[in-house]
Amino acid sequence: MPFQLIHGDITKIRCDAIVNAANESLLGGGGVDGAIHRAAGPELLAECRTLGGCRTGQSKLTKGYRLPADYVIHTVGPIWQGGRSGEPELLCSCYRTALSLAAENGLETVAFPLISAGAYGYPEQEAQRIAVQTIAAFLETHPDMTVTLVIYDGTPDRRRSWYPEISELLDRAGKSGSGQSGSAFSGAQKAAKPRRRLFRNMNFAGAVRKETADTAAEIAADAEYCMAEPMPAAVPASLKEELLHADESFTQMLLRLIDAHGMTDAECYKKANIDRKLFSKIRSDIHYRPKKATAIAFAVALELSAEETEDLLRRAGYAFSPSTPFDIIVLYFIKTGNYNVFEINEALFAYDQVLIGA
Numbered sequence: 001m002p003f004q005l006i007h008g009d010i011t012k013i014r015c016d017a018i019v020n021a022a023n024e025s026l027l028g029g030g031g032v033d034g035a036i037h038r039a040a041g042p043e044l045l046a047e048c049r050t051l052g053g054c055r056t057g058q059s060k061l062t063k064g065y066r067l068p069a070d071y072v073i074h075t076v077g078p079i080w081q082g083g084r085s086g087e088p089e090l091l092c093s094c095y096r097t098a099l100s101l102a103a104e105n106g107l108e109t110v111a112f113p114l115i116s117a118g119a120y121g122y123p124e125q126e127a128q129r130i131a132v133q134t135i136a137a138f139l140e141t142h143p144d145m146t147v148t149l150v151i152y153d154g155t156p157d158r159r160r161s162w163y164p165e166i167s168e169l170l171d172r173a174g175k176s177g178s179g180q181s182g183s184a185f186s187g188a189q190k191a192a193k194p195r196r197r198l199f200r201n202m203n204f205a206g207a208v209r210k211e212t213a214d215t216a217a218e219i220a221a222d223a224e225y226c227m228a229e230p231m232p233a234a235v236p237a238s239l240k241e242e243l244l245h246a247d248e249s250f251t252q253m254l255l256r257l258i259d260a261h262g263m264t265d266a267e268c269y270k271k272a273n274i275d276r277k278l279f280s281k282i283r284s285d286i287h288y289r290p291k292k293a294t295a296i297a298f299a300v301a302l303e304l305s306a307e308e309t310e311d312l313l314r315r316a317g318y319a320f321s322p323s324t325p326f327d328i329i330v331l332y333f334i335k336t337g338n339y340n341v342f343e344i345n346e347a348l349f350a351y352d353q354v355l356i357g358a
């Protein structure tokens with residue numbers, strides 16, 4: 001997967017280069033800087049002394065010494081001063097210069113901590129947003145690189161507070177681990193009853209797509225009804241079209257949709273956060289059976305509706321379920337029209353779910 005988020009300690013990551021959140025002296029400090037110097041050993045500091053420091057927003061390369069990583073890229077993030085002193089641009093420059101330095105030196109696997117989000121006081125959500133967007137943009141033109149954002153403090157609740165609507169959906173499904181009990185959609189079922197007829201001719205995904213203004217809870221409640229009783233298959237917009245492709249494999253449907261959407265293969269697999277080599281494997285195997293997260297990544301890249309996504313999933317032997325956090329979160333983004341695979345992965349990461357892509 002070209003870009004992923006993980007929980008962990010960056011000093012333990014085996015890759016071509018880990019990035020250090022250093023200060024302009026490059027002579028070590030606390031936080032991740034201190035951890036990297038401790039793990040690398042004194043030779044790292046000795047080499048840093050020869051570099052003559054580093055300006056904020058810039059990056060410099062050293063060996064990794066006793067670290068599992070071969071190299072360390074030292075970058076200096078901005079100190080947060082309220083956001084009006086060029087901090088966003090400087091933080092963006094940290095990721096861009098570090099990745100450029102890696103690419104120039106043929107380093108293909110890079111791991112970052114969340115630069116400036118510790119002692120330098122950068123608000124974590126904004127720091128993560130800049131990291132994700134800058135890394136994703138860089139990977140657009142460097143499809144052979146793999147980048148990991150390593151989040152050290154495993155306190156998921158803070159990240160979940162960034163997604164109040166998703167938390168509400170998951171709480172109602174009793175899936176957010178917030179101690180809420182009760183059935184998936186308790187309390188909202190009565191509200192959904194009058195509307196049940198509305199979904200008579202839709203499957204779950206179609207129903208979710210249809211309701212644009214509903215509260216999260218009502219949508220979830222309707223979904224329950226849609227799954228509770230066998231619904232007649234949705235009457236597809238063009239029955240002939242549907243029948244024409246009724247027995248398509250996953251690969252056949254994927255390749256047809258890529259063409260139908262006027263996308264190139266590369267545009268699609270990059271937007272899906274799918275590795276180029278894996279895409280080639282899928283393209284050459286008409287019976288390829290992807291993981292569910294891979295199939296959904298392609299649906300997101302193609303910006304399919306919930307119903308079309310369900311059809312593509314079916315070709316790979318999967319279906320949506322309104323009671324799993326992963327499906328609820330993915331459907332929330334599809335229904336709200338946000339097809340940014342990296343933003344979807346930030347939310348999935350906040351709820352300890354599998355990320356989409358491969």
Ligand code: APR
Nearest residue numbers: 009010021023029030031032033113116117118119120152
């Ligand atoms: N692995 C991954 N991430 C880590 C680790 C680790 N072992 N240790 C800390 N972090 C995370 C923090 O949780 C934070 O999200 O790194 C992020 C950056 O925090 P800091 O290390 O405090 O770096 P920063 O905010 O950029 O401040 C840099 O602090 O340590 C000094 O010398 C450094 O002066 C510089 C300043």
